Amino acid sequence: MxxxxxxxxxxxxxxxxxxxxxxFSLIQAYTYAGLISSxxxxxxxxxxxxxxIFSIPVVIPAYLVTQFQTAxxxxxxxxxTLTGFIQxxxxxxxxxxxxxxxxxxxxxxxxxxxxxxxxVSGGIAFPFAIYFFTGESMLFRLLFASTFVALCxxxxxxxxxxxxxxxxxxxxxxxxxxxxxxxxxxxxxxxxLEGLLFSFLAGQFVLFMGMLRTIFxxxxxxxxxxxxxxxxxxxYKSLLFTGxxxxxxxxADKFVFWFHPDTSINVIGPLRASEIYDLPIFMAYLAxxxxxxxxxxxxxxxxxxxxxxxxxxxxxxxxxxxxxxxxDEMVRMAREGIYDIIKIQAIAAMVxxxxxxxxxxxxxxxxxxxxxxxxxxVGASFQVVFLGILNIYFYLDKxxxxxxxxxxxxxxxxxxxxxxxxxxxxxxGYGFAVSLIVVISIGLVLLDRDLEVxxxxxxxxx
Numbered sequence: 519m520x521x522x523x524x525x526x527x528x529x530x531x532x533x534x535x536x537x538x539x540x541x542f543s544l545i546q547a548y549t550y551a552g553l554i555s556s557x558x559x560x561x562x563x564x565x566x567x568x569x570x571i572f573s574i575p576v577v578i579p580a581y582l583v584t585q586f587q588t589a590x591x592x593x594x595x596x597x598x599t600l601t602g603f604i605q606x607x608x609x610x611x612x613x614x615x616x617x618x619x620x621x622x623x624x625x626x627x628x629x630x631x632x633x634x635x636x637x638v639s640g641g642i643a644f645p646f647a648i649y650f651f652t653g654e655s656m657l658f659r660l661l662f663a664s665t666f667v668a669l670c671x672x673x674x675x676x677x678x679x680x681x682x683x684x685x686x687x688x689x690x691x692x693x694x695x696x697x698x699x700x701x702x703x704x705x706x707x708x709x710x711l712e713g714l715l716f717s718f719l720a721g722q723f724v725l726f727m728g729m730l731r732t733i734f735x736x737x738x739x740x741x742x743x744x745x746x747x748x749x750x751x752x753x754y755k756s757l758l759f760t761g762x763x764x765x766x767x768x769x770a771d772k773f774v775f776w777f778h779p780d781t782s783i784n785v786i787g788p789l790r791a792s793e794i795y796d797l798p799i800f801m802a803y804l805a806x807x808x809x810x811x812x813x814x815x816x817x818x819x820x821x822x823x824x825x826x827x828x829x830x831x832x833x834x835x836x837x838x839x840x841x842x843x844x845x846d847e848m849v850r851m852a853r854e855g856i857y858d859i860i861k862i863q864a865i866a867a868m869v870x871x872x873x874x875x876x877x878x879x880x881x882x883x884x885x886x887x888x889x890x891x892x893x894x895x896v897g898a899s900f901q902v903v904f905l906g907i908l909n910i911y912f913y914l915d916k917x918x919x920x921x922x923x924x925x926x927x928x929x930x931x932x933x934x935x936x937x938x939x940x941x942x943x944x945x946x947g948y949g950f951a952v953s954l955i956v957v958i959s960i961g962l963v964l965l966d967r968d969l970e971v972x973x974x975x976x977x978x979x980x
Contacts, residue, residue: 585786586714589662591796592789595769597669600639602765604631605677607753612678624737626744628678632671633743639670651787654711661715668722675729687732695725756917763924764908768901770931771950772799778939781946795946798887801877802894805870809863809902813855817909821855824848825913849969852910856962859906863899870895893947900954907961914972919964927957 608631615623643663651659672695679688699721706713747753775781775792782790828844830836836844870877874891878884904927911920935949 582711583714584791586711586718588785588789588791589715590665590718591791593662593666593669595772597639597666598673599762599765599769600642601635601670601673602761603758604635604753604761605673606757606761607755608674608747609677609680610757611747611753621737622739622741623744623746624678625734625739626741627747628674628733629743630745631674631747634745634748635670635674636667639667643667654787657712658715661712661719665715665719665722668719668726672722672726672729675726675733678733679729684732684736687729691725691728691732694728695721695723697721698724754917756921760917760921760924763921763928767924767928767931767953770928771935771947772796774932774935774939774949775946778936781939794887794890794943798878798891799894799898799947799950801891802870802898805866805895806863806898806902808866809859809899810905812862813859813902813906813909817855817906821848821851821910822913824851845972849972852965852969856903856906859903863902867895867899889944890947893951897947897951897954900951900958904954904958904961907958907965910965914968916968919961919968923957923961923964926960927953930956 611627612624615621615627640663643666644660647659647663651662676688679685699718702717702720703714706717709716772792772795775795776790781794782792785791824844824847828841828848831841831844871892874888874895875885878887878891904923908920908923911917911923930953931950933949934953938945938947938949
């Protein structure tokens, strides 16, 4: 099964740590899982904020730092959304090549998809930057567009490295890339906005080159470039739209708050920001690290172990009693894994909520925004649960279910977030949280039904 290939590496590492049967190894396993699962995302946020903090005393006027952070936020959001359309489909394509013993086709097709992504992203970003940022220097516009292209390539390389099970390489390269951006910003911040943007772009270049080295070392090939992945049937359309809808769903509430006139201000060019919404939601995302650690550990050790035993028994002609036993254990691990994610994330959410007033004071935000931070923390916690449900569906190859749930999430988050703004400040953030509650509730009901008939579908429909 391609899903097993996709995540086998991290599962092996975690099981090796957990076999030592000590509290220290348990802490090691969960720390490793937390860094791997949320490290790149957290590093991106923290690095952007730290660069801004160090630059405030030097960059004159100070609002240029806000412009930099806003520009980077938009670049990350838009690049993730654009490449989200192809990330899952290409990952599945690479997994199928591994399963078909066609490893030599991975690098040529990776070069092909990088060519496509660079062409499309550049074709969008450069005209956009030149036309819509007429009040900025030409250097800024070129750096803005180049950073968008670089980020799109970084996300594609990162998703392939996940498939190649090079999780440590992903984390180390992100540390190296964002560390480079931070160090360069200390010297180039005197060049104001252009200096900060160039520092970030240089960090992305270092990050991308490091990941390319890992990829090319792991899967050498005699061919340089191919476009086999573009042939009909090579990539599942359901996965293409699942990736797009998931990323749209993640950013939907932010886009609504950024562009609604009652909750946003213009920052630079056509880019707007929401002073009341942005920092609380990004602070809330820091609270998902414990839940992500539990999610990765439980899903990729306990659940995957019985998942592999179940399908091995089906393929190799195991006894019916043994197949039913492995299926029951797999279902039990799936349910326990989701329950554990809920419990751990609830604890993490309560800690952040209790520390919320102090965190807001440190960030210079009035404590009147504490209710918004509370709702955002709850919403971010639900997002981890939603990711756990999607992960199980990806393992079961239920692409239709994943597409339905992510599409529903994107739609509801847009609609409910807009309604929350119309309803008034007291309801801000509820659109994000409520949309996830609805999708999770539907997802759990569907998942329970699908697991009940799993053996029937395995034998009769495949």
